[in-house]
Amino acid sequence: MGFLGNAPRLDTLIERLESAKGLDDLQIVIEELRDQYGVDHMVYHWVNSNGEQYGCGTYDLEWVNRYVERGYLRIDPVIQGCFQRFHPVNWKRLDWSSKSARALLKDAIEHGIGNQGFSIPIRGPNGQFALFSLTHNCSDAEWEEFTESNRRDLILVAHYFNQKALEFEPGRTPEPAQQLSPRELEAMTLLAIGYSRAQAADTLSISEHTLRVYVESARFKLGAMNTTHAVARALSRGLIVV
Amino acid sequence: MGFLGNAPRLDTLIERLESAKGLDDLQIVIEELRDQYGVDHMVYHWVNSNGEQYGCGTYDLEWVNRYVERGYLRIDPVIQGCFQRFHPVNWKRLDWSSKSARALLKDAIEHGIGNQGFSIPIRGPNGQFALFSLTHNCSDAEWEEFTESNRRDLILVAHYFNQKALEFEPGRTPEPAQQLSPRELEAMTLLAIGYSRAQAADTLSISEHTLRVYVESARFKLGAMNTTHAVARALSRGLIVV
DNA sequence: CGCCCCCTCGCAGTTTCTGGGGAGGAGGAT
DNA sequence: ATCCTCCTCCCCAGAAACTGCGAGGGGGCG
Numbered sequence: 001m002g003f004l005g006n007a008p009r010l011d012t013l014i015e016r017l018e019s020a021k022g023l024d025d026l027q028i029v030i031e032e033l034r035d036q037y038g039v040d041h042m043v044y045h046w047v048n049s050n051g052e053q054y055g056c057g058t059y060d061l062e063w064v065n066r067y068v069e070r071g072y073l074r075i076d077p078v079i080q081g082c083f084q085r086f087h088p089v090n091w092k093r094l095d096w097s098s099k100s101a102r103a104l105l106k107d108a109i110e111h112g113i114g115n116q117g118f119s120i121p122i123r124g125p126n127g128q129f130a131l132f133s134l135t136h137n138c139s140d141a142e143w144e145e146f147t148e149s150n151r152r153d154l155i156l157v158a159h160y161f162n163q164k165a166l167e168f169e170p171g172r173t174p175e176p177a178q179q180l181s182p183r184e185l186e187a188m189t190l191l192a193i194g195y196s197r198a199q200a201a202d203t204l205s206i207s208e209h210t211l212r213v214y215v216e217s218a219r220f221k222l223g224a225m226n227t228t229h230a231v232a233r234a235l236s237r238g239l240i241v242v
Numbered sequence: 243m244g245f246l247g248n249a250p251r252l253d254t255l256i257e258r259l260e261s262a263k264g265l266d267d268l269q270i271v272i273e274e275l276r277d278q279y280g281v282d283h284m285v286y287h288w289v290n291s292n293g294e295q296y297g298c299g300t301y302d303l304e305w306v307n308r309y310v311e312r313g314y315l316r317i318d319p320v321i322q323g324c325f326q327r328f329h330p331v332n333w334k335r336l337d338w339s340s341k342s343a344r345a346l347l348k349d350a351i352e353h354g355i356g357n358q359g360f361s362i363p364i365r366g367p368n369g370q371f372a373l374f375s376l377t378h379n380c381s382d383a384e385w386e387e388f389t390e391s392n393r394r395d396l397i398l399v400a401h402y403f404n405q406k407a408l409e410f411e412p413g414r415t416p417e418p419a420q421q422l423s424p425r426e427l428e429a430m431t432l433l434a435i436g437y438s439r440a441q442a443a444d445t446l447s448i449s450e451h452t453l454r455v456y457v458e459s460a461r462f463k464l465g466a467m468n469t470t471h472a473v474a475r476a477l478s479r480g481l482i483v484v
Numbered sequence: 485c486g487c488c489c490c491c492t493c494g495c496a497g498t499t500t501c502t503g504g505g506g507a508g509g510a511g512g513a514t
Numbered sequence: 515a516t517c518c519t520c521c522t523c524c525c526c527a528g529a530a531a532c533t534g535c536g537a538g539g540g541g542g543c544g
Binding site (some may be wrong): 032196197212215216226227 | 529530531532533
């Protein structure tokens with residue numbers, strides 16, 4: 001356990017962050033950040049809905065494994081709460097009323113995570129969702145004051161950290177971005193907002209068959225197996241907005 | 243047209259932002275921000291998951307109407323580009339190669355938007371996506387220098403602005419952020435990556451009927467008319483990732 | 485001038501999805 | 515202890531989507 005330090009200079013932190021050359025560097029940077037802020041732990045944690053995740057931080061490997069094995073991801077109020085919020089949140093303000101959540105909290109404290117926490121939700125393209133969290137062992141008042149006075153800097157640090165993480169993520173292969181024709185885009189958009197083929201055709205004042213041709217064409221261009229797949233791809237590539 | 247001003251004090255800006263009491267205040271605040279930064283226009287623009295939009299800013303009403311009527315939303319490289327990016331972006335770096343995009347740019351300049359632009363993508367819960375943009379009329383070098391030196395402050399301003407906008411728009415989430423069960427998420431994910439119901443059921447080692455129940459349940463929770471719609475909503479709310 | 489892409493339209497047959505029922509067990513929440 | 519949600523399975527009929535065969539006009543480009 002350490003002591004909450006004075007706020008480090010933001011410029012230095014971000015320069016250090018921007019100089020990171022890979023994921024390994026980020027691990028080093030986050031350790032430095034932890035030391036400079038003088039908190040017990042600092043963690044960057046990328047959450048995929050399917051459970052895969054990438055993260056770095058100062059938690060013990062034992063705790064990380066335990067967390068994953070026990071499926072804490074599904075019941076963690078930090079995850080739940082941050083997923084529905086935009087602003088950074090003090091863990092004390094989350095809903096710990098359920099039994100499983102309290103068990104998780106107890107377990108976490110026993111593993112040295114600390115009794116205080118502060119998490120910043122971060123969202124990126126394609127539904128990326130990540131958390132940047134700080135934990136510590138101190139009184140509520142101390143923690144409140146610390147987080148409030150460092151709030152803005154931490155938001156920026158989290159932002160730049162995520163930017164770097166996205167940069168290093170190999171799975172970000174920008175496709176050749178096959179463009180859809182205007183009509184195809186309209187057709188896909190209407191389907192994406194719940195119209196049936198017939199309704200969509202009616203809306204565009206064309207025959208249902210013509211609409212079908214657009215959808216088939218879009219499906220082909222997007223390499224999709226069916227309409228649902230095509231709409232999903234168009235959405236996640238940002239070709240259409242719903 | 244104005245002149246790029248010196249960077250205003252961030253503390254003052256954010257205090258002003260935090261004191262906003264409603265959407266009308268935000269309109270006033272954004273005008274003040276525009277004046278303080280000395281740029282031609284400053285705009286906050288929200289595209290929510292229903293396709294409706296809310297925005298405030300200093301564009302002429304005429305231009306906003308023209309933009310909507312002509313369906314520029316669907317071809318605007320600013321929207322497309324920011325949707326696929328995490329970091330703020332200078333408009334000069336976007337892809338203006340398509341003819342319709344160039345026509346839009348020409349039209350925009352003729353309507354006094356300015357030849358330079360800078361947009362910050364912002365993402366919130368439930369797939370919220372918003373843009374905070376600045377436009378101006380000046381040389382590339384001037385704009386580059388201005389945006390680089392104000393980058394961090396603008397990110398924070400955009401962040402706090404969005405936080406306020408979210409605060410004032412509780413009705414933006416008609417369905418109370420229903421969460422899908424793990425099985426439902428798995429089912430939706432498989433459908434989103436192109437599996438048929440039969441294939442998805444097989445993959446999950448359950449009967450097709452069971453899978454169908456999940457899909458129906460998800461459709462209900464998401465308020466979707468059909469499977470494609472449900473997948474689109476799950477995607478744009480960030481519940482699943484493809 | 486072809487060539488290619490975009491837009492428009494029709495028919496028929498097969499497969500898949502949707503919507504209405506019902507039913508039981510496991511586990512957590514109150 | 516009771517309620518509720520989640521997970522699992524079943525039948526059936528009608529609606530919708532997919533597959534595969536066609537057709538023609540318009541516009542840009544080499």
